[in-house]
Amino acid sequence: MLLCIDCGNTNTVFSVWDGAQFIATFRTATEHTRTADQYFVWFSTLMEHHGVKVQIGECIISSTVPRVVFNLRVLCDRYFNTRPLVVGKRECLLPAPPRVDEGTQVGPDRLVNTAGAFDRHGGDLIVVDFGTATTFDVVAQDGAYVGGVIAPGVNLSLEALHHAAAALPHVDVTKPQRVIGTNTVACMQSGVFWGYVGLVRGICDRIRGEYVQPMRVVGTGGLAPLFLQGDVLFDRIEDDLTMHGLTVIHAHNKGKAT
Numbered sequence: 001m002l003l004c005i006d007c008g009n010t011n012t013v014f015s016v017w018d019g020a021q022f023i024a025t026f027r028t029a030t031e032h033t034r035t036a037d038q039y040f041v042w043f044s045t046l047m048e049h050h051g052v053k054v055q056i057g058e059c060i061i062s063s064t065v066p067r068v069v070f071n072l073r074v075l076c077d078r079y080f081n082t083r084p085l086v087v088g089k090r091e092c093l094l095p096a097p098p099r100v101d102e103g104t105q106v107g108p109d110r111l112v113n114t115a116g117a118f119d120r121h122g123g124d125l126i127v128v129d130f131g132t133a134t135t136f137d138v139v140a141q142d143g144a145y146v147g148g149v150i151a152p153g154v155n156l157s158l159e160a161l162h163h164a165a166a167a168l169p170h171v172d173v174t175k176p177q178r179v180i181g182t183n184t185v186a187c188m189q190s191g192v193f194w195g196y197v198g199l200v201r202g203i204c205d206r207i208r209g210e211y212v213q214p215m216r217v218v219g220t221g222g223l224a225p226l227f228l229q230g231d232v233l234f235d236r237i238e239d240d241l242t243m244h245g246l247t248v249i250h251a252h253n254k255g256k257a258t
Contacts, residue, residue: 001054003080004246005072007063008109009132014043015243016054022243024052032067036074059084060092060250062108062242085253087112087246095119095252096143106145109242110137115252116245117218118143121236124213126204128234129241130221132156134196136203138211149203154196154223161188173223193227200233 002017007030015025026046047053059076061084063069069086076084085092087108095115098106109129114137117127123141128134133156136149152160154173162170171188179194181187208215219227219234220241227233238244 001056001058002247002250003056003059003076004243004250005059005061005063005084006109006112006242006246007061007065007068007072009064012068013243015240015246016047016052016056017243017247018054022240023054024050025243030065030068032065034068034071036071036078039071039075040079056080056082058082058250058254060087060246061085062087062112062246064107064109085250087249092249093253094249096140096145098145099140100145100147107135110135110148111145112242112245112249113137113220114139114143114145114245115248116241116243117238119248120238120241120244121216121218124211124215126207126215126217127241128200128204128217128219128221128224130154130219130223130227134199136207138207141213149207151199151203154192158188158192161192173226175226197227197233200227204233 004015004017006013010030011027012030013025013027015022024047028042059080059082061069061072073084076082094111100106113127113129117125118139123139123143125139127137127139132153134151134153138146138148140146158171162168168188171185173192174189175193176186176190179190181190204217216235219237224237228237
């Protein structure tokens with residue numbers, strides 16, 4: 001069995017892949033102080049609770065938080081007796097290397113999303129990921145990551161608004177009934193929701209203008225389905241795109257090794 005680990009700035013996701021499907025997926029808050037032993041106790045307890053009895057034989061890690069990678073490596077070595085592949089490291093090969101400015105380090109999450117999106121939908125794509133940041137990844141016809149856009153995440157924007165303006169409350173992200181709010185909460189919800197609808201559409205339109213070729217838009221991340229309500233922004237929503245990308249990269253490396 002393959003254990004896929006995606007560590008983001010906010011959450012870390014563990015998924016077990018049996019070669020055909022994900023049979024277990026668990027999520028925890030990302031904490032750089034968490035030890036390998038703590039990860040194992042948390043993971044094994046949830047596996048036992050859900051009655052999932054498998055033997056992990058291989059691991060792959062994608063992390064946007066460098067400080068957690070060491071303990072995740074120790075977890076894989078100590079408890080699963082395997083050396084994990086780490087996306088972004090020299091030994092982890094990509095199906096198509098990124099084409100960006102020399103010296104630029106592309107975030108592992110963006111490389112993984114690119115691999116997963118290309119495997120499912122082919123090239124000439126824009127992948128919009130609603131995470132801690134809202135990212136736009138441009139996937140070329142041959143599957144290479146060729147650049148993109150990074151914007152503040154939805155929840156990050158709400159937190160900044162709440163903390164910077166003392167009179168504004170913390171609100172949940174939801175689609176408002178009307179664009180014109182008649183109270184403070186409704187005004188904030190409208191600004192965030194319709195503001196991000198406009199942001200996604202506007203950036204995608206400008207990317208298409210520069211790219212020239214027709215492009216499809218794939219949405220992913222926890223808030224992607226919410227914004228599907230707002231307008232026709234995406235050609236497809238993929239809730240497991242990052243995890244799928246990890247299986248694609250792992251299979252590519254396994255194939256190269258054999």
